[in-house]
Amino acid sequence: MAVRIAIGMAVTVVCLAVAGRRFYWLSRLIRSGRPAPERTRGSIWPRAEAEVTEVAGQRKLLKWMGPGLAHFFTMWGFTLLLFTIVEAYGDLFQPTFHIPGIGTSPVLGFIETFFAVAVLVALVVFAIIRIKNAPSRRERTSRFYGSHTDAAWITLALIASVIITLLVYRAAQVNTVPRQFPYDDWAFASHAIGAGLAGLGAGVNGALATTFLILNIAVISGFLVFVSYSKHLHIFMAPLNVAFSRRPRALGGLDKTPNMTMEEVTEDTVFGVGLVEQFTWKQLLDFVTCTECGRCQSVCPAWNTGKPLSPKLLVMGLRDNMFSSANRLLHQPVAGHGGADGTAAAAEPEALVPATIDPDVLWSCTTCGSCVEQCPVDIEHVDAIVDMRRHEVLMESRFPHEAGLMLRNVENQGDPWGLGQAKRTEWTKALDFEVPVVTDAIPDEVEYLYWVGCAGALDERARKGVQATARMLHRAGVTFAILGPKESCTGDPARRIGNEFLFQEQAKANIETLHGVGAKKIIATCPHCFNTIKNEYPALGGDFEVIHHAELLDHLVRAGKLVPGNGYSGTVTYHDPCYLGRHNRVFDEPRTVIDAIPGAKNVEMRRCRERGFCCGAGGARMWMEESIGTRVNMDRTAEALGTGADVVSTACPYCMIMLDDAVRANQKEEEVRVLDLSQLVEESLLVSATAATAAPAALPGPDVAAREGTLSANEANESSEE
Ligand code: SF4
Ligand code: SF4
The missing domain is CATH 1.20.1050 (Glutathione S-transferase Yfyf (Class Pi); Chain A, domain 2)
Incomplete structure (x- = not known):
């Protein structure tokens, strides 16, 4: 007994010390970032709600049903199996230990067993997903491309070891004399395995129980150390990151910046982020929270069209820079920002761009927000990207030269x-x-x-x-x-x-x-x-x-103040503008308008609504050359054309221009028109006026519709209301 206590506690104390030191170091590193006072102000309720929906409910993860369910059971399995950790340490000191009050309850026994099995099943699912999506098989199309896949396999193996040692030591406890296992048949897995071990006799089972109990404690302790040094840090960081994320979400407007006036600028003023320590503590927390799951990468329009930007690799790069700069962050202040203890003289640090973030990565972003939308741990990629752009533009005067004309025009001509x-x-x-x-x-x-x-x-x-x-x-x-x-x-x-x-x-x-x-x-x-x-x-x-x-x-259609005509007949696919849809959640309204047009059949593209694919114009990309990979508008338009729709409708002038360009580049302008939602409604009214004499196949082009619509729209509606 003394030996097992000594081994169990020695392993635990050593691992706790190593992990504790690492967590303390991480907390100092994160706190060395710039202040972000707004992240700890305001009502606590939106943050509490996010904990319930994002962390406990796994809302974003469950949008990807297979891996989402597997993660749901793993997360809840690990949470509920905390009871078994208490029991394991109790067993170390007293083999017949049970948690006072609830430790013999069949309900608790069932829950523990159920989740132990569920986690094992989830691990099999994870393994299949990882094999199917192995970067070696799918390269850039794999969401795990660039992730630390070896560490992921070690994690799966460690979790499996935690569960297997748990099940074996508790199964052996079923057969000891006196019986050490406190639960009845509802703890079905332990009893089933115990039945298999029964033939070994009480003595062997006692030895097995002790051995696997110590192994269970050792694996749990070792896992804690591994977690503190790996991407699995998210187990502890994700709830924190979600709690301090921008609410209701980190889309829509960019994060607040100080009110800028020339009078407030001194020679020490630093605009944007040029060094990792110029990020806020919340952004540093973002970087260490990344799970490398690659969901953001798989939806990024830049990455999907062959650009070098992957939001995942960007975050990983910033995290690696943060870790490799730790000495400076913790001890050596640099110009514009002090280190955590503000002691040593300033070192010459390496700028993030281009050393860590290639300029082509930085300028490829359309700020579409897909990455933020998908990230299960609420990382705020777009704010970080714009922060680094600010530094490039305002401190270094480095940006794609063709965009300079746009900036001058805005400044001089408005x-x-x-x-x-x-x-x-x-x-x-x-x-x-x-x-x-x-x-x-x-x-x-x-x-x-x-x-x-x-x-x-x-x-x-x-x-x-x-x-x-x-x-x-x-x-x-x-x-x-x-x-x-x-x-x-x-x-x-x-x-x-x-x-x-x-x-x-x-x-x-x-x-x-x-x-x-x-x-x-x-x-x-x-x-x-x-x-x-x-x-x-x-x-x-x-x-x-x-x-x-x-x-x-x-609103007007619903209120009956605008009644679409019945002359338009065709298939419409609606393209969600990023800044209307994802950034501002206007998804249903345009579709309601299309559905209100009697002859319009709405067909959705595969990537629609929250997953809508960018047209390529956002993030000021409209005014930059797109010389790497496929053009984003060509990718999106190929998807739209694939629906067979004769109208690609949208509600954004930039999307209109980009999609129309791509339709013309595909030489499809005779068959497919790109129309604003208003044009579509107007055309339904226009055609209904002439429906008696003109076949739908001879629909006027958008120019004609726009020119004639005003003249005939009222008459058309009057005639349709008769
Ligand atoms: S905002 Fe869009 S383009 Fe930019 S990194 Fe995220 S997904 Fe990629
Ligand atoms: S940033 Fe978010 S979505 Fe992207 S890999 Fe990291 S955790 Fe996954």
């Missing part, structure tokens, strides 16, 4: 194309009604300010969508006015590329304009404008009620 404010009302000339242009204050009788956006006002193709939206709103009796020459770029492309200064200048000027004209309710057609005004302007003092035109169309 739009990325540099066409100037005067052209911002030209699109209204195609309308047969007046759109009030606000010069002073929005008239009382006007309900909405229509924020047209640069693309909607200035790009020929995007204008069609804006014009159709204006006509549909007018038709439904919605009153709106525009800012015309007073409207300027929201600053979204400047912010996404990393020019936070320019973004804040644009944002502050726009907020002042909006306040000046008394804007309260804003309709946005561009999801990027919608997202920026709705989610990012509040941090700079601009609080407005913002609605996207897809939401408003949905």
Whole structure:
């Protein structure tokens, strides 16, 4: 007895000491990051809810049913098997030990046995998934490409060892005299294995019980050490990371940044992140929490089109840099940021870009948010990427040179194309009604300010969508006015590329304009404008009620104020714009509008809604060359064309441009049209007016629809209502 206690406790104490030292080191390392005060402020309830849904409920993991269920049972198995750890240590000192009060309950016996078996089954599932997805077999298409697969196999082996030693020592306890095992037949696995061991006799079973008990304690203790040095750190880090993540989610607006003014800039000011210690502690926590599961990588449009960016490899690279920089982070302050104990003189650290993060990796991101959406431990990739872009742009003046023109245009002309404010009302000339242009204050009788956006006002193709939206709103009796020459770029492309200064200048000027004209309710057609005004302007003092035109169309259709015609007949596939769908959860509304068009059959692409694939324009990628791999818009359009739809519908001017370009590049423009949702609704009205004389096959093209729609839409609806 004394020997087994000595061995069990010696192994435990040594492993606890090693693991404890490692966890202490990790906690110091994480705390060496910049402050993130907003992560510990505010209501605790959204964070508590996230713990329940994300950690306990495994919400994101269960979206991938096979591995999700396997992980669910493993996670809960390990949680509930904490009872067996208490029992194992009790058994070490007293072989007939049971937990006081509940330690003989058949319910507890059943739960322990059930989850022990469930974990073993889950391990088999994990092993099959890993073999099927082995990078050696599938290379870049494997989500495990670049992950530490050896460590994953060791983890599976260690978990299996924990369960097997547990089952064997408890099965042997069934056969000892007196019986040491405290549970009845409900602990079915222990009794079944025990039946197999019964023939060995009580003495051998007693020895087996002792041996496997010590092995069980040794494996558990060793596993703790292994976890503290491996990607399985997430067992402990994930609940913390989820608790401190941005709520309700880390999508929509970017994380808050300090209000920037030139007066506050000193020579010590560091913009963005150039060294790993310039990340916040929450971001450092992100890096050590990554499980290397590769879910983010498997959905990333950059990775899937042959670019070097994998959000998983990016996070792993930052984590490796953090670990290799630990000495500096903990002892040596660098310019712009002090080390944890602020002692030694500044060392010359290696910049993250290009040493750890290749520029092509950094600039490949479309900020689509797929990675954040999928990550089961709520890592915030997009914020980290934009932080590093900020440093490149504002501190190093390094960015794709072709994007420089866009930034200059925004700064000097107020739009990325540099066409100037005067052209911002030209699109209204195609309308047969007046759109009030606000010069002073929005008239009382006007309900909405229509924020047209640069693309909607200035790009020929995007204008069609804006014009159709204006006509549909007018038709439904919605009153709106525009800012015309007073409207300027929201600053979204400047912010996404990393020019936070320019973004804040644009944002502050726009907020002042909006306040000046008394804007309260804003309709946005561009999801990027919608997202920026709705989610990012509040941090700079601009609080407005913002609605996207897809939401408003949905509302009008539901309210019966806009009744689609019955003339359109065809198949529509809807492309979710990232900044409308994933970033702002507007998934159902556009589909409701399409479903309300009697002749429209909606066919979904495989990657739709939360998993919608980017068009390639976000993150200021619209203004950068795409010379590596396949073009993202070609990949997406191939999927859209594969549905057989004759209309690819969307609700974003940038998506329209990108998808239309790709349809033309595929020479499919005669068969497939790319239409804004408003154009589709308008076309249903237009065709219904002529349905008696024109076959659906002879549908007018979008130009005709846009040009004629206004003239005939009202008549069409009147005739359809008769
Ligand atoms: S935001 Fe999109 S493009 Fe950028 S890393 Fe994530 S998944 Fe890839
Ligand atoms: S970042 Fe998240 S989704 Fe990507 S590999 Fe790590 S844990 Fe998985």
